[in-house]
Amino acid sequence: MIAFLIKRLMHAILVMFVISVLAFAIQDNLGDPIQQMVGQSVPESEREEIRERFGLNDPFLVQYARFAKNAVQGDFGYSYFYREPALEVIARHLPATLELVFAATLIIVLLSVPIGVYSAIKPRSPISRLFMGISIIGISIPVFLTAIVLIQIFAIGVTVTLFPESTGWGAWLNDFFSTEGNMPSFGRGYDLVNVVGNWDTNLATWNGLQHLVLPAVSLASIMLPLFIRLIRAEMMEVLQSEYVKYARAKGISMRRVYFVHALKNTMLPVITVGGVQIGTMVAYTILTETVFQWPGMGLMFLDAINRADIPLIVTYLMIVGVIFVVTNTIVDLIYGMVNPTVKLTGKPA
Amino acid sequence: MMTLKKTLLASVIGAVVAGTTLLPMTASAETLRIGYSADPETLDIHEQLSGGVLRFSHMAFDPLVRWTKDFEFEPRLATEWEQVDETTMRMTLREGVTFHSGNEFTAKDVVWTIERLKESPDYRAIFEPVASAEAVDDYTVEIVTTEPYPLLLNLATYIFPMDSEFYSGETEGGNDKGEIVKAGNSFASRNVSGTGPFMVTDRRQGVRVDFERFEDYWDTESEGNVSNIVLTPIAENASRVAALLSGGVDFIDAVPPNDLDRVREADGVNLVEVDGTRIIGFQMNEDRVEAFQDARVRQAVDLAINQEGIADRLMRGFATPAGQISPKGYSGHNPDLTPRYDIERAKELMAEAGYADGFSVEMIAPNNRYVNDAQIAQAVANMLAQINIDVDLRTMPLAQYWPEYDTRQSDMAMIGWHADTEDTANFFQYLTFCFDEETGAGQYNYGGYCNEEIDALVTEADSETDLEKRNEMLREAEAMLYEDVGYITLHWQNLAYAAAEGVEIEPVVNALDFPYLGDLVINRSDD
Numbered sequence: 044m045i046a047f048l049i050k051r052l053m054h055a056i057l058v059m060f061v062i063s064v065l066a067f068a069i070q071d072n073l074g075d076p077i078q079q080m081v082g083q084s085v086p087e088s089e090r091e092e093i094r095e096r097f098g099l100n101d102p103f104l105v106q107y108a109r110f111a112k113n114a115v116q117g118d119f120g121y122s123y124f125y126r127e128p129a130l131e132v133i134a135r136h137l138p139a140t141l142e143l144v145f146a147a148t149l150i151i152v153l154l155s156v157p158i159g160v161y162s163a164i165k166p167r168s169p170i171s172r173l174f175m176g177i178s179i180i181g182i183s184i185p186v187f188l189t190a191i192v193l194i195q196i197f198a199i200g201v202t203v204t205l206f207p208e209s210t211g212w213g214a215w216l217n218d219f220f221s222t223e224g225n226m227p228s229f230g231r232g233y234d235l236v237n238v239v240g241n242w243d244t245n246l247a248t249w250n251g252l253q254h255l256v257l258p259a260v261s262l263a264s265i266m267l268p269l270f271i272r273l274i275r276a277e278m279m280e281v282l283q284s285e286y287v288k289y290a291r292a293k294g295i296s297m298r299r300v301y302f303v304h305a306l307k308n309t310m311l312p313v314i315t316v317g318g319v320q321i322g323t324m325v326a327y328t329i330l331t332e333t334v335f336q337w338p339g340m341g342l343m344f345l346d347a348i349n350r351a352d353i354p355l356i357v358t359y360l361m362i363v364g365v366i367f368v369v370t371n372t373i374v375d376l377i378y379g380m381v382n383p384t385v386k387l388t389g390k391p392a
Numbered sequence: 393m394m395t396l397k398k399t400l401l402a403s404v405i406g407a408v409v410a411g412t413t414l415l416p417m418t419a420s421a422e423t424l425r426i427g428y429s430a431d432p433e434t435l436d437i438h439e440q441l442s443g444g445v446l447r448f449s450h451m452a453f454d455p456l457v458r459w460t461k462d463f464e465f466e467p468r469l470a471t472e473w474e475q476v477d478e479t480t481m482r483m484t485l486r487e488g489v490t491f492h493s494g495n496e497f498t499a500k501d502v503v504w505t506i507e508r509l510k511e512s513p514d515y516r517a518i519f520e521p522v523a524s525a526e527a528v529d530d531y532t533v534e535i536v537t538t539e540p541y542p543l544l545l546n547l548a549t550y551i552f553p554m555d556s557e558f559y560s561g562e563t564e565g566g567n568d569k570g571e572i573v574k575a576g577n578s579f580a581s582r583n584v585s586g587t588g589p590f591m592v593t594d595r596r597q598g599v600r601v602d603f604e605r606f607e608d609y610w611d612t613e614s615e616g617n618v619s620n621i622v623l624t625p626i627a628e629n630a631s632r633v634a635a636l637l638s639g640g641v642d643f644i645d646a647v648p649p650n651d652l653d654r655v656r657e658a659d660g661v662n663l664v665e666v667d668g669t670r671i672i673g674f675q676m677n678e679d680r681v682e683a684f685q686d687a688r689v690r691q692a693v694d695l696a697i698n699q700e701g702i703a704d705r706l707m708r709g710f711a712t713p714a715g716q717i718s719p720k721g722y723s724g725h726n727p728d729l730t731p732r733y734d735i736e737r738a739k740e741l742m743a744e745a746g747y748a749d750g751f752s753v754e755m756i757a758p759n760n761r762y763v764n765d766a767q768i769a770q771a772v773a774n775m776l777a778q779i780n781i782d783v784d785l786r787t788m789p790l791a792q793y794w795p796e797y798d799t800r801q802s803d804m805a806m807i808g809w810h811a812d813t814e815d816t817a818n819f820f821q822y823l824t825f826c827f828d829e830e831t832g833a834g835q836y837n838y839g840g841y842c843n844e845e846i847d848a849l850v851t852e853a854d855s856e857t858d859l860e861k862r863n864e865m866l867r868e869a870e871a872m873l874y875e876d877v878g879y880i881t882l883h884w885q886n887l888a889y890a891a892a893e894g895v896e897i898e899p900v901v902n903a904l905d906f907p908y909l910g911d912l913v914i915n916r917s918d919d
Contacts, residue, residue, distance in 0.1 A: 074791025075798075080575055082441030082514045084812055084822060086832040089513040093574050123575040124433065125597050135596075191630060198638035228638040229427070229631055230600075230624055336626045336635070338599040346598060346627070349760075351791040 048372070055368040059361045063114070066357040067107050074351035076123050097123075110357075119361075120354030124347070129358035133340060138242040139231060140339030143331070144324050146246075146259035151267050156306075159274025163282065164301060166275075175275075178268035186327060190261040190334040197257060200224025227254045229336035258335040265327055266320055273316060277309040284308075311382055318374030322367040422914050423620040424895070427632050427641035431601055431625035435592065436580035437552055438572055441514035441812070443905055450906045451603060451621070452492075453552035453586030456483065456502070457545055459814065461902050463721045465545050469497065469553055469587065478540045478857065479523075483548075485531045489610040491555040493585040499527035504556035506535070512572050517832070518812055519547065542857045546813045555585035589614070589910030590621060600624050609910070616911040633890075636661060642895050642914075645905075647888035649710040649763060655890045662897075666887040667712055669719045669903050670810040671819065672762055674755075674772065674880040677839035681753055681803045684839065688745040690877035695738035696779045697772055699731035703883045706764055706771055711883035716870045717809075717819040719884045721903065723859065724816025724866030729874045731881070738779045750780020753803035757785065758793040762808045763885050769806055772882075797838070805838045808885065814904065816866045820850045824878040841878045 077090050077099070094100055098109065110120060119129045162171035195201060203220040206213035234250035235243035245251035281287060282305055290300045329341035336342065340359065347355040432448035433440050449455070456470035472484040489497040506525040509515045521541040526534050537544060559570040559580055569579040584592050587610065590603035603621035624641065626632040629648040635641045637658055647655055647663065656663045676684040676693065683689045699713035712719070716729040742748055753776075757769035766787040773783035783804070788796065797805055811818035825834035826842035833847075846869050853865035873879065887905055891897045894916045900908045 072792070074789070075795040078794040079791065080440065082812070083809075084517060084835075085441070085514050086517050086835060087829075088832075089516065093513065096574075121575075121577075126434070126575055126577045126581060191634075194631075194634045194638070198640070199634060200638075224638055226638070228640050229626055229635045230640075233622070333628050334631055336624065336628065336631050338596075343598065349627075349789070349791060 047375075051368060051372045055365050058364040058368055062360050062364045063110070063357060064107070066360050067103065067110065070353045070357075073348065073353060073356065076351040076353055079350045079352075080123060119358040122347070122355040123352045124350050124355070125352075129354045132343065132355060133358060133362055135241045136338065136340045136343045138244070139337060140325065140328050140332070140341060142245055142255065143258055143262060143328060143337060143339060144321065146255050147262035147266070147324060148321065150259060150263040151270055154263075155267055155270035155274055159271045160278055160301065160306065160309075162271070163275045163278035166279065174271065178271050181264055181268035184264070186261055186265050186330050187334060189264045190257070190331060193257050193261055194228045194334070196222050196224075197226040198224050198228035226257055228257065230254065231338060258331050258337050261334070262324065262327060262331045266324060269320070270313065270317070273313055274309060277312055278305060281305045281308050307381070311378070314374060314377055314381065318370050318377075322370045325363060325366055422617050423622065424618045424643060424909070424912065424914065425641040426621060426623045427626040427635045427644045428623060429625065429627055429629075429632065429646045431598065431623060434581040435584050435595070436572060436578060437554070438508055438512040438515060439574060439578075439581060441518075447906050448601075449552045449586075450588070451590045451909055452584050452588040452592060453554070454489075454588050456485075456548040456551045456553070458549055458908070459902065459904055463814065463903075465549075469502075470548065473545065473548075475857070476534070479537045481535050481537075481544050482528070483533050483535065485533060486610065487531055489587050490608050491558065491585045491587055492591045492606055493555055493558045495555050495557045495585070497553060497555075497587055498530045499533040500530075501553045501556045502533045502551065503527050504559075505551055505553045508554065508570060508572070509551065513574060515550065518550065522547065540855050540857045542854070542859060542862055543813050543815055543817075546815055549814075550812075552586065552588075555587075558583075558585040589616065598625060611910065614911045615913050616909070617914060618909060618912050621909065636890055636892070639892070643889070643891040643897060645887075645889050645907075647890050649708045649888075652708065652710060652888060660893045661890055662893060662895075663888060663890045664898050664901055665710070666889070666901055666903050667720065668885045668887045668905070669722070669814065670762075670808050670885050671714060671717050671719070672711075672765075672768070672806070672808040672882045672885055673714075673717075674882070675805050675807060675823070675838035676841070676880070677800065677803045677805070679800070679840040681751070683745070683747055683751055684803075686745045687876055688741045689747060690880075692738040692741040692745070692779055693776065693781070694877045694880055695732050695734045695741070696781075697775050697880065697882070698733045699882055700733065702768060702771055706767055707883065707885075710763065710886045710888065712886065714881040714883050716874055717823070717879060717881060718811075718816035718866070718870065719903075722811075722814065722816050723863045724853075724870060726867040726870040726874075729870060735778055742779050748780070750782060752782040752784065755783050755785045755804040755806075756793070756796060756802040757787045757806035758790050759787040761790045761793065762806075765806060768882065800838060807836060807838065809836070816870070817850050817854050820846065820869060820873075824873060825850075843872070843876055843878060846872050846876070846878070 077094050080093065081090060098106060113120065121127065122129045122132050125132045158174050162174055165171055200222045203217050205220070206216040208214050208217060231245055232250050232254040234248045235245060236247040236251070238244050245255045287300060287305055290304050328339060329345055331337065332339050332341035333345055344356070344359045347359065428447070430444040432444040433442060434445065435448070437445055437449045437453060454468045456468060457465045458468050460466050469486050469489060470483040471486050474482055476482050485499055485502065491497060503525045506519070506522060509519045510522065521537045521539065523536045523538045525536070528534055535544060561569050563569055563579050567579065571578055571580070573581070589606055589609050589611070591606050592601060593604045594602040601623040603623070605619045626635055629646070629651070632644050633647060633651045633655060636644045652663065655661055676690060678684045699715070703709065703711040703713040713731045715731040716726055718725045742750065755769060755773060757765055759766035769785055769787060773785045776783050807823070809819055809823055821833060822836045824837060824841055824843070825847050826844060827834035827837045827840060849865055849869045849872070853862045853869070856862040856865065887903065889897055889901050889907070894914055896913045896915065897907065900912050
């Protein structure tokens with residue numbers, strides 16, 4: 044176990060090293076940070092002076108060596124835009140993103156398990172077919188569009204006049220399909236509760252939760268269909284297996300067979316995929332956070348790219364790399380707990 | 393470790409303070425929630441010359457004078473001014489003005505601010521003509537220019553007096569409180585004391601800035617009744633519009649052309665359009681393309697481009713087609729110069745110049761800087777195909793565009809320009825003056841275009857203090873450039889703001905894109 048964790052730690056360091064080299068190598072193509080720092084009419088001589096002061100004229104290796112030396116000591120450089128250490132900027136934006144990912148994960152887990160299990164048990168029921176149909180559509184709609192549509196329906200509101208207003212049923216249908224809006228469409232709201240340090244939470248107040256709903260649903264919409272289909276497919280396979288048949292023959296209640304015996308084994312591949320997907324979800328927050336102006340790491344990263352804020356870009360990429368390593372490690376640990384036959388280090392324990 | 397602990401503590405305290413200031417804000421009826429496309433990069437108004445910082449300057453500070461909607465000067469902290477001799481202007485300052493810190497505003501603050509402007513990398517060049525400033529007494533200041541300079545009042549719109557006492561001395565860390573540090577953590581970039589209508593109460597960069605009305609604000613005649621402001625930057629166009637339509641904010645800037653109709657027709661929301669002053673156009677690289685050295689070819693290019701069509705269809709009327717660089721309202725705007733469009737004449741000119749069969753050029757344009765920039769470039773490329781100029785267009789995001797532009801390695805480049813001095817001469821000096829590395833003239837002259845006659849005329853105009861005469865000269869320069877086609881003008885990009893019903897933005901927005909929020913009146917109906 045300890046050996047495994049040490050090995051993973053080495054992985055993380057290797058990943059950070061490779062990412063930092065890559066990020067540094069492409070920084071010239073990210074744009075000129077000085078351009079974003081001065082007014083358009085500022086003469087070239089002034090720009091050159093600033094460039095020199097930030098050490099941007101030094102050769103690649105000199106710049107990288109300077110960065111690496113500081114990074115080893117925990118100093119990842121200063122964000123040009125935030126005028127603060129890049130790591131602190133990321134630490135401040137991290138809670139917003141984590142809460143968003145947490146809320147989305149919650150939605151996915153709470154919906155995908157019952158829907159997936161149900162449609163595996165009753166594959167031919169109309170409800171199952173409906174869910175499968177919706178999930179196909181869900182997979183194919185980009186998150187950007189989902190978000191805009193959600194904003195239009197639930198934040199701005201729509202007035203439907205498709206049906207004849209004069210008839211009773213027409214008016215009723217118009218009313219039924221029209222929405223009031225009123226859901227918040229951007230930001231985290233002004234009603235945050237501070238938990239500790241940089242962490243202000245949306246989860247403690249009604250207003251905060253309201254702000255969280257639309258972004259979380261949008262983010263969940265990418266992964267939810269995938270998980271429903273995954274759980275359904277795995278469950279159907281497991282239900283064919285010998286031990287399920289045996290359990291049924293033994294007279295164990297169906298409920299117990301489905302939710303204890305079968306589901307547990309269904310979860311193995313789901314956890315594997317899920318772990319990787321949570322990492323991917325951190326990346327997807329870039330789009331969701333941009334549309335909803337959610338002040339998390341994704342929005343921060345997109346702004347950093349637009350501003351060619353190189354120290355922040357490099358640090359962000361390294362942190363995301365670490366997040367991937369950490370989620371994978373956790374997945375492997377859980378895997379070992381769910382299925383004790385799996386050996387972490389590949390050697391007998 | 394110490395610093396980490398300190399920042400943790402600071403953020404905890406910050407959050408507590410923010411929490412307490414939130415209470416009266418939600419109770420007050422005159423809270424204005426703004427969704428701007430950008431927030432100020434810094435609170436040090438001399439650290440960066442940008443739209444975001446200038447808007448902020450008009451909130452937390454007051455200029456000596458400011459522009460009205462019709463480009464007249466309106467007295468603010470300076471009440472009167474007179475030219476004492478050719479190079480000296482004497483300004484009388486407003487009495488009884490206090491800074492947010494409680495310090496009294498006097499002439500020494502103006503002198504201090506001008507001296508600081510001359511230290512600022514972003515403002516140094518603009519304030520080059522100013523030699524010195526001197527306090528005659530507490531409420532009189534004399535500004536001396538190196539040479540007779542007609543645009544001193546234009547510059548005065550950039551002089552937002554800072555609280556010299558507040559910004560003097562040393563911080564705990566031993567740094568000068570007044571120092572200007574580019575993209576650094578200076579005292580002035582985090583602390584503010586101005587004379588303006590609003591005080592900053594909390595700020596989380598890139599997330600929100602909170603303001604509260606300054607109780608002792610000098611302008612008691614202003615009808616403005618906004619007591620609190622929450623500014624949220626919303627960079628994404630669609631999200632900004634959605635935030636307004638859903639009632640999440642009361643006021644947004646930069647409504648995108650595609651959403652104009654939607655906002656115009658929405659209930660409970662008003663759209664206000666203002667003719668802008670930023671010229672959008674193209675430059676031709678004469679160093680790389682020999683054909684562009686021929687004025688006839690340049691005229692042909694201009695004639696082949698349908699400015700009206702672009703403004704009408706591509707911009708959906710959200711632009712004023714331009715036949716010259718300086719917009720209406722500027723001194724030097726020449727009403728006789730209208731956009732030209734005549735394909736037949738363009739073909740004739742190409743033939744006369746010996747390019748009937750045309751030639752190929754490369755073109756670059758940004759794709760997230762100006763409204764519809766990439767589409768405009770595409771349209772221009774198609775129009776040029778009609779006179780057999782084959783265009784290979786490349787578009788790229790802003791962060792990559794300017795470094796690419798600076799290499800001058802393409803044949804045509806798109807550039808928009810807004811004159812910092814709100815004056816015609818500035819356009820010439822940056823866009824069409826013969827390039828000179830030493831003086832910095834023609835810094836954005838992409839293609840080595842050079843007409844010494846025009847340069848001489850504009851330079852002469854710039855030391856002509858008789859404003860009527862100066863106006864004549866600049867008009868003449870515009871006419872010469874029109875004939876010589878040193879810059880292809882397309883249009884002036886309009887500005888569009890939108891606000892919730894009852895938020896009377898129309899009187900406070902202007903072509904400069906700095907809404908005067910201190911004077912904003914909100915009349916919310918009882919609901």
